[in-house]
Amino acid sequence: VPTSVFRNADEASRAVALEIAHLIRYKQAAGQHVVLGLATGSSPKKVYGELIRLHREEGLSFRNVISFNLDEYYPMKPDAIQSYHRFMREQLFDHIDIQPENYHLPDGTLPLEDVRAFCEQYEQKIEALGGLDFQLLGIGRNGHIGFNEPGSHISSRTRLMTLDAVTRQDAGGDFGGIAKVPRRAITLGVRAIMNARRVVLIAWGEHKADIVKSAIEGPMTELVPASYLQTHQNAKFVVDEACASELT
């Protein structure tokens, strides 16, 4: 998989934000909408910060942007502190001119019996809009993308996923202890991620160096869902030097 190594997360984030901005402007010039797949977590914060700066200082408009987030905890109320709805509003949506009806996240408030139909509709909406033009990804220390945990099939659908122990441990800080981390999440499936026309996976720091090495240089395996990107035609890893330290 093509890999770009930057000195630090700031420089890398600026480059990723610029790629997204170019895509938005290119589509704007053609009078078209652009469909973005977005991630939460610590990794994309600086990318979103730079997109906000481009909006404020360089006139980048998001009026032609339609977005779909990867995942949301289940159950989860949209206004809860740990919700990904809230994260996206605070980190990006409330600071740009995206139209509120144009952003989508999985619904963590649905009754269990409605989740399956919701997931199907989520994928259908993406397809009806012509598919994802660009998917931004982070990577979990266990190799997950979205919340497609180890064991997820390459053609897995958007679904309710039981969270891995590593994932719940890493989320423990946000929830005040692992016991309070939800056991499940709704995640976009690997299939929908792989169908995106462009995929950029970002990872910063030494604590991601081992898993990034496995994803890029190891065998393609369901044990490391990010390794599926090895077969994507237009995927790229963007990492900082600390995260690239194990790469050969």
Ligand code: F6R
């Ligand atoms: C978040 C998501 C996850 C994270 C991953 C890395 O929407 O889908 O796969 O990208 O867990 O999280 P951070 O960036 O917090 O290290």
